[in-house]
Amino acid sequence: MTAPSLPVRRGPTGPSLRQRIGKATPYLLLAPGILWLLVFFILPTFQMFLTSVSTGSLDNGFKLTWSGAAYVTSLTKFGTQFENSLIYGGTATLLTFAIGFPVAYTIAFRGGRWKNFLLFIVIAPFFTSFLIRTISWKVLLLDNGPVLSFLRDVLHIIPADASVIGTPIAVIAGITYNFLPFMILPLYVALEKIDPRLIEAANDLYASRWGAFRRVTIPLALPGIFAGSILTFIPALGDYVNAILLGSPQTQMIGNVIQSRFLLLGDYPVAAALSFILMAAILVAVSIYARALGTEQLTG
Amino acid sequence: MSEIDVRLVDVVKRFGDSNAVDHITLDVNDGEFFSLLGPSGCGKTTTLRMIGGFEQPTSGLIELQGQDVTWLPSYKRNVNTVFQSYALFPHLTIEENVAFGLRRKGVKDAEVKSRVTDMLRLVELPGFEKRKPNQISGGQAQRVALARALINRPAVLLLDEPLGALDLKLRKQMQVELKRIQREVGITFIYVTHDQEEAMTMSDRIAVMNRGKYEQLGDPESLYERPQTRFVASFLGVSNLLAGTVDGTADGYALIKLADDTRLRVPVALVDGNAQIEVGIRPEKVRMNTPTDAIPAAANQLEGTVTDVAYVGVSTQYIVDSKSGIPMTVYEQNIERTTTGSLYRQGDAVRLSWLPEHTFVVGGAPAATPAG
Known part of the structure; x- marks a missing residue:
């Protein structure tokens, strides 16, 4: 007796619907983000570029003339403000690093069970608005505010007519304060990942505490240093709130110019051109920075 | 009588209320393969870490080749460690990892290069110089960790369960390898393990530890044939x-x-x-x-x-x-x-x-x- 032959099952010729959806999953997941960037970043950027090469006025309307006049104006008239932005932003970034690194290091290596609480303290100021926080710095730094009064009347280390509000010091102080958490958090994340055994291994191999810090901790924290300084430097460069509230006309940053051209003067082409120049400058600066730190180590 | 390389005198390490290491007195001879064997929490790793300088004893004395090193930081001790997790520097190449100790000691560039090459040959990893630790296998990382420690020609090499992360076959292979390397370089090895077979296979002498003390110390044969405590009798075989x-x-x-x-x-x-x-x-x-x-x-x-x-x-x-x-x-x-x-x-x-x-x-x- 022969066994009955099994029916041959004919499968679908192509991949099933389920398989097709499976393959498309990564793209489906990316789609909202890509769409978002397209509508709210790429299109406005393109629009902004067209504005920057247009001419005209708010009353008569702007025409696309492919004129480079706005760029010439931007590059020739606002040197001081660009310079202020670079100096204030750069100094504030260095200061946030100097203040933030010890904080991040301590939380990461010595935080113990207080880690989460300490991190909460770092971001606690974010629960109030940026504006309120900056205005309260104004109160703090006023001529008879607590900081100057203490330095002048108690410690007698500053002259009687010393003033901080309206000077670059006040602007830099404000920026440093406002962006400090953006430095601390990435540094913390990078430092926290470092296996303490690596420090022990370095000590074991004749590196002193400082040697181990320089040769192991710092190199391994580089991705955090890079992320932290970028997250601080870029927004600091374009910031205008600190300069308005804590500074004076002499401490204007490029952000203040862009803001006034857009919102007060209605000079869209120059405002757009300034934005593009700032963006280009940041891109160049960041790529030089990344090269200097060693891109390989940032990804590894 | 052979020279004594490491001497522990009445060493105590207290963590909180309990003695992780409880009055240990111990001599390890020069060139010996010495194992600290015991279950987890018996104090063997703490003992090793005190010899390495990563922990300070609460009381007692640690001597290295006759010199009191009890309070000497690890980077000033002529001792190197192979860590349980290898602890290779992820940002450095294999070559830079192995050369790390020599560089810190200021050895000349040409000598560093040739010693790294020799050392990688000894652990059978020639040609791996330019790789990064994340590009090698666990067994290879183990050898690199060994090379990185041995290249400094320490008086004593400390090994903290170095084979723990390897699979059984590789482990057997590395046991033979470790023993060969130890014979070749003639350096004192102090080896921490919870694996009795591993300790028996490789060691000249074993201290069987339990609750911060060693219950018996001797060569593998005497420990197995004449255990003196219930714990030793049941932990070894x-x-x-x-x-x-x-x-x-x-x-x-x-x-x-x-x-x-x-x-x-x-x-x-x-x-x-x-x-x-x-x-x-x-x-x-x-x-x-x-x-x-x-x-x-x-x-x-x-x-x-x-x-x-x-x-x-x-x-x-x-x-x-x-x-x-x-x-x-x-x-x-x-x-x-x-x-x-x-x-x-x-x-x-x-x-x-x-x-x-x-x-x-x-x-x-x-x-x-x-x-x-």
Whole structure:
């Protein structure tokens, strides 16, 4: 007796619907983000570029003339403000690093069970608005505010007519304060990942505490240093709130110019051109920075 | 007598309320492969970390080649460590990892290069110089960690469960390798492990640790053949332990009375004046006999019933419930197996026998002065 032959099952010729959806999953997941960037970043950027090469006025309307006049104006008239932005932003970034690194290091290596609480303290100021926080710095730094009064009347280390509000010091102080958490958090994340055994291994191999810090901790924290300084430097460069509230006309940053051209003067082409120049400058600066730190180590 | 490389004198390490290391006094000889063996939490790693300088003892003294290093930081000690997790620097190449110690000591560039090459050859990883730690396997990382430590020619190399993360086959291979390398470089190794077989295979001497102390110290053979405490007897291999009281002597043997009045003979010297003792016998030293087999008059005997039979290839392992109520483990070599099949089955009545000379004794007073 022969066994009955099994029916041959004919499968679908192509991949099933389920398989097709499976393959498309990564793209489906990316789609909202890509769409978002397209509508709210790429299109406005393109629009902004067209504005920057247009001419005209708010009353008569702007025409696309492919004129480079706005760029010439931007590059020739606002040197001081660009310079202020670079100096204030750069100094504030260095200061946030100097203040933030010890904080991040301590939380990461010595935080113990207080880690989460300490991190909460770092971001606690974010629960109030940026504006309120900056205005309260104004109160703090006023001529008879607590900081100057203490330095002048108690410690007698500053002259009687010393003033901080309206000077670059006040602007830099404000920026440093406002962006400090953006430095601390990435540094913390990078430092926290470092296996303490690596420090022990370095000590074991004749590196002193400082040697181990320089040769192991710092190199391994580089991705955090890079992320932290970028997250601080870029927004600091374009910031205008600190300069308005804590500074004076002499401490204007490029952000203040862009803001006034857009919102007060209605000079869209120059405002757009300034934005593009700032963006280009940041891109160049960041790529030089990344090269200097060693891109390989940032990804590894 | 060989030179002493590492000396621990009455070392205590307290964590909170408990002594992780509890008054340890220990000498490790120059060129020796010395193991600290024990279950997790027994203080072996803490002991190693104090020798390495990663922990300071609460009290006591640590000497390295005659010099007091108790308070010397790890980077000033002529000791190197192979860490359990290898702890290779992820941002450096294999070459830079291995050269790390020499660079810190300021060794000249040309010498560093040639010593790195030599060292990578010794651990059989030539040509791996430019790779990063994340581009090599666990076994290779293990060798790099070894090379990175050995290249500094330390007085003592500390190894903290270095084979723990490897699979069994690689582990066996690395055991042989480690022993070869140790012989070749002639450096003292202090090896921490919880794996008794690993310690037995490689070590010249072993300290079996339990609760912050070592219970016995000696070469693998004396530890296995003559364990002095219940813990050592059961941590190193399998032991059958029979509790009894000393009940007179005869022909140079002490007679030990078990709970069911069975009497066992034990060489008088082993009893050491104790009244209550436990007689120990290793499973492979016990013979299985049928109740009617002739048994040499000098041998110890115990009647029982086979309750479990397990065939494990090289031997068959029996569990026999003895009349004294204690289950006995017996290993029998499968020499005749292919022609006779299993000699004993579950439920069979058997008579166990072994020579008094093969026994050891634990219990009574705590272990006397360590052997070796």
